[in-house]
Amino acid sequence: MDDARILVVDDDKEIAGAIEKLLNLEGYEVIKAYNGLEALDAIVANNIQLILLDIMMPKLDGLSTTLKIRESKNIPIIILSAKSEDSDKILGLSMGADDYITKPFNPQELTARVRSQLRRYLQLGGMGKALCSSQVVIGGLCLDTDKKQLMVDGDLVRLTAKEYKILELLMSNPGIVFSAERIYEAVWNESAYSVENTVMVHIRRIREKIEINPKEPNYLKVVWGIGYKIEKL
């Protein structure tokens, strides 16, 4: 796994260089490309396991490149862009990207996300499908309802009983928003009264365990003024 080959595509040579160094330090091999067309050539020429892709590039932009790659390949693509609007992220992910990181990024977060994607791709073999009926899989999360345990990118994560129940509720109903009261009633089996804080504290703890950047969660999201949900990936 440590000899994984990563393609970094950015028209800014300094940024590409910096990412190369960062990933080299983590032990990955890096190939650089400075626009979309070069990236497509590099994919053909090399055995690439992951792509870091900028959006705003000359010749062929990142979104078009993603579409082109997805025509033939299943390699994880992480978009790296200065565009930070939600709509940009949604667009990028819907084009087939697996993750979206905004510039300027935190180097630690970048390497963590790269590691996460690689693990899912290499170790768990493409992901997206449950290994057996007792598993609920969402992105890099894999909840085993029989063993009552959670795997994040293949790593076992220890959860308390309440945390597990909350995750089970949310992960079995991805994309559905649950209010704090409903979560409380379902998990605690008591009538809910002024429970927002209790639920929120649990949500935050779960986030710290499953998210790379708990401040910008990928999976467990707060729907402000309404409730909580697990994103449907």
Add this chain to the structure above:
Amino acid sequence: MAIKLRSFSTHSVTKTIVFILVVILITATVSQMQYVAYRDINPDCLFVREYKDSEYFFRNDVYNSFMLAYDILNGKEVEQDGTFYYYIDDGEKTYTNSENTDKSFFEQYDKAFYAFERGIWSLGRNTNPRPMPIRIMYNGLNNNHTVYIAFTDEFLEQKQKAWADDRSKLLPYAAGILSCIILSLLLIAFLVCVTGRKPYDLELHFSKLDMIYSDILLVCFIMSSIVWVVSVARSPYRRSIIYQAQPFKLSISQIYSMIWVAVITAVISVVCGLILLSVVRRIKAGRLIKHSIIFIILYKVYDFFKSLFDGRMFSRYPLTKSLFYRQVAFITASALLMFLAFLSLISREELFFLIFGALEFPIIYWYIKGNNKTYEDINKGFNESLEEQMRSERMKIDLVTNVSHDLKTPLTSIISYVDLLSKEEGLSESAGDYVKILSEKSNRLKHIVSDLFDLAKSTSGNIQLDLENIDIKKLIEQTLADMSSEIEKSGLAVKVKLPEKSVNIISDGKKLYRVFQNVIDNALKYSLSGTRVFVELEEADGRAIATIKNTAGYEMDFTSDEILQRFNRGDKSRTTEGSGLGLSIAESFSKVCGGSFKVDIDGDLFKVTIGFNIDSRRLLT
């Protein structure tokens, strides 16, 4: 010396004294004239030494003697006092009061001798050759008539003596009046010179009187003059009963009359004098005409018409200018044509009537065509400005996006390389410290840039809103729970007071979370340690009102407006972390989401009030 003289002459005391003096002199002049009038002395005696040359003699004695002669000719019975001799011959009869009827007898009284012979008048050698009106000279006389009239020397001498006597009586008064007039004219000239001047500078000074419009002042002047003339003319003018008494004495009523005239003269001359001096000051300043109602009105009217034609009137509406001119031209031309058509109709010139009527059509055509073109231009201009506005709006959005990208790209390099540098081994201790500082500052810069663009986007209206029905009570609870570690770290107690029920509003939850996060964060950052932060929510008049109150840990020497201005930090030293945009973003986001945002500063109390309309639809279910 000159300066001393100037400061003396322009001193207000001097001017006042001179003014009073002038008033006294004028009053004295008028009183003396009145006195002379009461004494009933003919002022002619001052100018004509000989009684026989005087107008008075001519109009009274000579005229009467002529009349007498005609009366005699017409056969009337007359009495004669013997002041003159006459001889009248009408060709048939003679009338005379003289024993001697020879012409030479009459001629010896040559100071006042008039003869009519063979249709011609002749005079004595020393007779004043004053002409008589023709109607009197040839009243019924013909070539056959002979008339001699001669005034006796005794009569003339007696009259001359009285005449000279009158003259000697009048002379002192005349001298008095004359000197009063000359003196007052001199003083008035002085006042005219010094009025408006002050000893200490060379400026022209104005009094309150000078603020009154010139024409009003002029009317006052004329009115008071009329008042004076009327009151003097109506003052009781009675001849003294004891006129002939020696020495001469005024009657009581005459004395009263003189006092009355003197008083009114003094008052009116004060009024008129002040007005006159004001007028002089205006002339000196060149604003006599300009500072008048008539001038101002006329100028405004003139200016209005001028503005119609020199383009000022339409400088703000250049597009409608041609419409206006065309309208004026159309109305004028049509009115003229109608008038001409009317004339030809009256004079039964049917042909001309038809011509004028037909001429109206091209004018209407020209008018409509021209207007259509103007309307087209206006629409074009309007569309252009609309497009321009949209283009600039788009440019603004592009600018934000591009600048954002251009800032973020180098920042990405900086952060990445700083991180690489920090992982470098073998750095000296101080170099390690520097890298740490670089890392902190570049991260702070990242936050500032991010905040700045959030703000830029929301203030330029270029922000995506995800409006939905949310519970603001729940949102506040979530925000507080989300921030619980920060709250704990701050050591401040947060007192929360929320309603029991949910409070539904229509808003963008993510943005509203940023609002509350920023406001609470602000409260945590700048509160006095050990104090409480109050977060409250209540419903009032269909609105959800959230208030966040805290006690500032420093003196807030700024206004609520200043704190909301971008980049204004609560503490002006700008040392603590953060972009300084938190409250600005909160305000901008609240407004974008359809709410209100208000900051109140009362001593050390810092209070933020956020209001949203409650969505009542949810309340019904």
